[in-house]
Amino acid sequence: MTIIIKTEDEIAAMRQAGRIVAMILKTIVEQIGPGMETKELDIIAARELEKRGAKASFKGYRGFPANLCVSINEEIVHGIPGKRVLRDGDVVSLDFGAIFGGFQGDAAVTVGVGKISREAKELIETTRGALEAGIKAAYAGAKLGDVSYAIQDYVEHQRNGYKVVREYTGHGIGHDMHEEPQIPNFGLPDSGPVLKKGMTLALEPMVNAGDWRTRVGDDQWTVCTYDNSLSAHFEHTIAITGGEAEVLTK
Ligand code: MG
Numbered sequence: 001m002t003i004i005i006k007t008e009d010e011i012a013a014m015r016q017a018g019r020i021v022a023m024i025l026k027t028i029v030e031q032i033g034p035g036m037e038t039k040e041l042d043i044i045a046a047r048e049l050e051k052r053g054a055k056a057s058f059k060g061y062r063g064f065p066a067n068l069c070v071s072i073n074e075e076i077v078h079g080i081p082g083k084r085v086l087r088d089g090d091v092v093s094l095d096f097g098a099i100f101g102g103f104q105g106d107a108a109v110t111v112g113v114g115k116i117s118r119e120a121k122e123l124i125e126t127t128r129g130a131l132e133a134g135i136k137a138a139y140a141g142a143k144l145g146d147v148s149y150a151i152q153d154y155v156e157h158q159r160n161g162y163k164v165v166r167e168y169t170g171h172g173i174g175h176d177m178h179e180e181p182q183i184p185n186f187g188l189p190d191s192g193p194v195l196k197k198g199m200t201l202a203l204e205p206m207v208n209a210g211d212w213r214t215r216v217g218d219d220q221w222t223v224c225t226y227d228n229s230l231s232a233h234f235e236h237t238i239a240i241t242g243g244e245a246e247v248l249t250k
Contacts, residue, residue: 057097
């Protein structure tokens with residue numbers, strides 16, 4: 001396994017790509033509302049990418065047909081935007097990546113449409129907290145397993161009844177969207193490779209309100225919870241530094 005260490009210049013380029021991802025996600029979140037077709041969110045993403053001279057990471061990746069992944073309620077990741085209309089109470093995960101200056105940024109957020117249930121709010125907050133716990137554990141000298149464990153521990157030990165998805169993981173990122181290493185959202189502390197300054201990683205906890213198992217929908221893309229429980233997803237691209245990790249997608 002080769003984990004690519006980035007130079008300061010490469011990280012500077014990733015910071016630009018990351019900022020573009022963050023700004024576009026923010027724009028989409030600001031406009032999301034009941035009555036919108038998910039396709040409209042993808043159109044916003046395409047327009048904002050063009051404005052900034054950036055390219056979509058996802059479009060065409062293994063044949064994925066859109067700029068943005070939109071996954072609703074029991075959908076976990078890889079939902080394809082289309083004619084589905086968002087409704088009050090929906091829980092929407094938006095996953096988005098951009099390429100700028102030859103480097104990638106990748107991030108995800110989960111938001112509620114209109115008024116959402118308390119259960120949904122708690123799930124969203126747990127998933128956001130899991131990402132924060134992972135970022136806190138990611139510093140030079142720590143091990144990758146410490147990051148995985150921090151995420152799992154936050155979700156499954158500190159909260160009640162939630163499970164991290166096992167079958168999809170975070171990843172190294174840089175020139176390519178998916179680089180080494182794979183970053184599971186579960187694991188053992190003090191295991192795996194040692195993190196070094198200049199590594200750039202996409203941490204992305206996916207948390208289910210029920211069973212951790214998944215199934216793939218009829219479109220061969222959309223990943224759903226096996227038991228149709230709600231799911232949430234947060235992701236940041238980060239750089240390992242001498243101290244606290246730098247979040248590149250903020
Ligand atoms: Mg990712």
